[in-house]
Amino acid sequence: MKYDVVLIGGGLSSLVCGISLQRTGKRCLMVSGGQNALHFSSGAFGLLGFRPDGSAVERPLEELDKLPANHPYRKVGAAKMHEYVNRVKPFFASCGVMLDGDPERNSWRLTPTGTVRPSWLAMSDVTLYEDSVVSIGRKALIANIAGYLDFNTAFLAEGLEKAGVTCRLEAVALPEFERLRTSASEMRSVNIARVMDHDQVWKKFVEQVCVLLRDEDVVVLPEVFGLHDEHILEQIRESIPARVVFVGTMAPSVPGIRCQSALKTAFEQAGGEFLMGDEVISSEMDGERVLSVRTANLGDTVLEADHFVLATGGFFGRGLQATAEAVSEPVFGLDVDAPEERTQWYNPDFFAPQPYTRFGVHTSENLRAMKAGKEMENVYVIGSELGGADALCEGSGAGIAVMTGFKAAEMING
Amino acid sequence: MNDHKFEQCIKCTICTAYCPVVAVNPLYPGPKQAGPDGERFRIKNKFFFDENLKYCMNCKRCEVACPSGVNIADIIHSARMRYGHQKPNLRDMILASTDLMGVMARPVAPVVNAVAGSKAGKWAMDTFLGVDQHRTFPKYQFKGFVGWFKREMEASQASYPRQIAFFHGCSTEFQHPEVGKAFVQVMNALGFGVQLLDEECCGVAMISNAMWKQAKQHARHNISAFEAAVAAGLPVVTTGSTCTFTMRDEYPHILGVDNAKVRSSIVLVEKFIHDLVDQGKVKLVFRKDYKARMAYHIPCHMEKLGWSIFTKNLLQMIPGADLTVLGSGCCGIAGTYGFKKENYAYSQAIGQPVFDEIARVNPDFVVSECDTCKWQIEMSTDYPVRNPIMVLAEALDLEATSAANR
Numbered sequence: 001m002k003y004d005v006v007l008i009g010g011g012l013s014s015l016v017c018g019i020s021l022q023r024t025g026k027r028c029l030m031v032s033g034g035q036n037a038l039h040f041s042s043g044a045f046g047l048l049g050f051r052p053d054g055s056a057v058e059r060p061l062e063e064l065d066k067l068p069a070n071h072p073y074r075k076v077g078a079a080k081m082h083e084y085v086n087r088v089k090p091f092f093a094s095c096g097v098m099l100d101g102d103p104e105r106n107s108w109r110l111t112p113t114g115t116v117r118p119s120w121l122a123m124s125d126v127t128l129y130e131d132s133v134v135s136i137g138r139k140a141l142i143a144n145i146a147g148y149l150d151f152n153t154a155f156l157a158e159g160l161e162k163a164g165v166t167c168r169l170e171a172v173a174l175p176e177f178e179r180l181r182t183s184a185s186e187m188r189s190v191n192i193a194r195v196m197d198h199d200q201v202w203k204k205f206v207e208q209v210c211v212l213l214r215d216e217d218v219v220v221l222p223e224v225f226g227l228h229d230e231h232i233l234e235q236i237r238e239s240i241p242a243r244v245v246f247v248g249t250m251a252p253s254v255p256g257i258r259c260q261s262a263l264k265t266a267f268e269q270a271g272g273e274f275l276m277g278d279e280v281i282s283s284e285m286d287g288e289r290v291l292s293v294r295t296a297n298l299g300d301t302v303l304e305a306d307h308f309v310l311a312t313g314g315f316f317g318r319g320l321q322a323t324a325e326a327v328s329e330p331v332f333g334l335d336v337d338a339p340e341e342r343t344q345w346y347n348p349d350f351f352a353p354q355p356y357t358r359f360g361v362h363t364s365e366n367l368r369a370m371k372a373g374k375e376m377e378n379v380y381v382i383g384s385e386l387g388g389a390d391a392l393c394e395g396s397g398a399g400i401a402v403m404t405g406f407k408a409a410e411m412i413n414g
Numbered sequence: 415m416n417d418h419k420f421e422q423c424i425k426c427t428i429c430t431a432y433c434p435v436v437a438v439n440p441l442y443p444g445p446k447q448a449g450p451d452g453e454r455f456r457i458k459n460k461f462f463f464d465e466n467l468k469y470c471m472n473c474k475r476c477e478v479a480c481p482s483g484v485n486i487a488d489i490i491h492s493a494r495m496r497y498g499h500q501k502p503n504l505r506d507m508i509l510a511s512t513d514l515m516g517v518m519a520r521p522v523a524p525v526v527n528a529v530a531g532s533k534a535g536k537w538a539m540d541t542f543l544g545v546d547q548h549r550t551f552p553k554y555q556f557k558g559f560v561g562w563f564k565r566e567m568e569a570s571q572a573s574y575p576r577q578i579a580f581f582h583g584c585s586t587e588f589q590h591p592e593v594g595k596a597f598v599q600v601m602n603a604l605g606f607g608v609q610l611l612d613e614e615c616c617g618v619a620m621i622s623n624a625m626w627k628q629a630k631q632h633a634r635h636n637i638s639a640f641e642a643a644v645a646a647g648l649p650v651v652t653t654g655s656t657c658t659f660t661m662r663d664e665y666p667h668i669l670g671v672d673n674a675k676v677r678s679s680i681v682l683v684e685k686f687i688h689d690l691v692d693q694g695k696v697k698l699v700f701r702k703d704y705k706a707r708m709a710y711h712i713p714c715h716m717e718k719l720g721w722s723i724f725t726k727n728l729l730q731m732i733p734g735a736d737l738t739v740l741g742s743g744c745c746g747i748a749g750t751y752g753f754k755k756e757n758y759a760y761s762q763a764i765g766q767p768v769f770d771e772i773a774r775v776n777p778d779f780v781v782s783e784c785d786t787c788k789w790q791i792e793m794s795t796d797y798p799v800r801n802p803i804m805v806l807a808e809a810l811d812l813e814a815t816s817a818a819n820r
Binding site (some may be wrong): 035252 | 432481483721
């Protein structure tokens with residue numbers, strides 16, 4: 001089978017790149033080895049939240065020239081970064097995902113530990129604050145669903161109390177959730193969200209919260225609403241006479257699943273083909289060109305393409321593999337930015353920045369992959385498969401995915 | 415256990431998010447708990463085995479979603495086999511023995527159909543057997559596919575330059591011989607002679623109903639028949655997605671029956687034809703007057719095989735086809751699962767979004783490779799369901815196709 005572009009990986013970067021390409025007339029096939037890191041999303045995207053010294057960034061675009069030369073943003077380039085950041089909200093809106101926030105200036109959001117963290121753009125679940133010192137509120141009612149353990153209200157309260165917010169914890173028991181509680185292990189975000197999607201259930205829950213509400217000016221709820229329809233969030237905010245703040249839960253992430261599903265639908269509606277639960281197992285090359293790949297499921301059916309995009313997601317997405325001897329890239333055997341000496345891969349201080357988080361495929365300035373020291377002609381690397389960034393410490397994971405996704409699509413379109 | 419990669423589980427719970435059973439049935443512990451989590455305990459002590467694992471439909475959607483490559487449903491069914499005390503009752507044995515029941519029912523097909531379709535018959539099956547009375551049984555055919563093939567087609571098959579072996583499966587033989595007829599017509603038009611195999615039921619329903627010994631016997635029998643065919647240069651081509659998936663993956667993964675010599679030769683006809691067209695080895699000539707609005711329902715095992723791309727591409731080649739690909743979802747039947755009284759309500763609740771979407775699309779007919787999906791959708795909606803090979807047989811100009819492939 002012949003496509004214009006085969007994208008390997010089905011997460012945020014691949015979907016952004018694939019949708020952009022498919023909408024500009026390229027025939028795309030996406031191969032995804034199962035679901036992806038959007039299922040761990042907080043509902044907020046980071047572009048660049050912190051400097052290496054740990055201080056918070058206010059205007060990410062003003063920090064670009066201070067980043068290391070091999071950072072993905074340096075490869076996208078300052079001019080393109082300025083252009084792309086303003087393209088993100090309309091792009092996601094065209095896929096049915098509404099994002100809040102100022103694309104050129106960071107806001108803040110409340111985390112599950114009751115602290116605030118810089119945040120760039122966010123799905124409608126997340127409340128964005130203009131600065132870190134702004135009070136979350138005076139008094140907060142933290143309302144959980146009885147029996148739900150993945151929303152740690154005590155943690156949240158402890159953090160908020162430190163910031164001077166008086167907290168009261170309540171749990172709402174509804175008969176609709178007793179059924180789920182039969183199997184305690186399945187009292188999880190997504191199962192709760194499936195039940196909450198019914199109008200009569202979330203309305204009943206909101207009624208109970210209103211009954212519990214005394215003089216609190218803030219109500220904190222877990223992100224378990226609107227799995228399929230984000231409009232429920234707005235209706236909940238309107239129904240409770242206090243400021244409603246949703247906070248992330250343990251995975252799977254409800255806003256993340258909603259986002260993934262909307263992007264996948266947008267890709268398919270544009271005519272893209274998505275292979276879920278499949279893996280590239282071999283490839284055919286001619287010099288610095290990849291000619292075709294084969295997958296585990298399709299067997300002897302060969303997938304040819306003019307361009308290949310590698311978006312396999314670093315160690316977490318199985319896009320990088322480490323043995324005791326070496327770090328490698330399993331799909332094409334590309335060059336990896338990682339020291340040979342194993343003791344340099346990690347810092348024995350668990351909470352210190354870890355060198356391995358910066359490992360990734362070595363690329364040229366143009367995001368083209370390097371193999372045996374030579375630039376591949378038609379293989380682009382995007383998202384967390386790229387080296388040069390510590391997305392966790394920087395708060396830049398989603399930003400890198402989206403920016404490099406746009407960039408690779410533009411490179412391919414020429 | 416390393417075969418099922420349970421130690422690769424990172425406890426992310428993504429499988430649960432895509433499990434159709436968890437959403438409706440509180441008795442089922444869910445794929446993560448029933449699979450890799452429970453396995454750690456079971457290895458320590460079989461006492462931890464939970465009989466509620468039987469509520470798993472084996473749809474494999476957990477495995478398709480898993481980012482870590484864990485064979486979750488394989489873990490669950492291997493555990494049922496290893497530790498379960500579930501003994502199939504009379505109802506389970508009747509439902510699972512699709513080929514035996516077919517042989518017994520055929521000579522008296524009109525009587526069986528009338529009884530199974532009557533109010534009294536349904537009441538009796540519900541009361542005495544535990545087969546839900548709301549269920550519509552597929553009709554047994556008086557004359558099967560094999561008889562027709564031997565009578566009318568077999569003699570001419572050797573004249574075709576290329577040959578394939580056809581695994582027709584139980585439902586083609588007993589309920590839907592028209593699928594097999596369409597298959598032979600299309601293959602002949604493409605220049606392939608069809609040979610039958612000494613086949614037995616693939617055994618999927620036996621796996622679901624804990625008839626492990628019988629399932630293994632069937633698997634060994636089929637694999638040795640396939641090995642003979644493949645050794646003679648014949649690929650084994652099929653029309654049913656679940657039989658195909660079972661023979662390729664469940665035989666080695668759950669039953670421990672080695673199929674390594676033939677696995678890659680067991681192919682669904684849509685992949686077989688698609689690859690030939692793709693490689694320019696055959697030509698399809700379609701009728702100019704064919705027009706149809708069709709909705710493609712991707713069966714769960716087609717999702718697991720990852721082969722819906724072939725069916726989609728083939729259907730899109732038909733000039734007069736107005737194709738809608740339905741949002742992927744389980745129809746709820748899962749073979750014999752939905753026939754059981756204790757599962758009926760769950761089965762219909764699982765399938766409801768699929769039925770609703772079909773009604774919204776309002777096609778002339780639904781297309782699906784799976785016969786139990788067909789029974790479920792036909793019973794639960796107003797729309798007929800056709801196997802894609804039947805759609806191809808109708809849409810192709812068979813004479814012109816024959817001429818183009820001579």
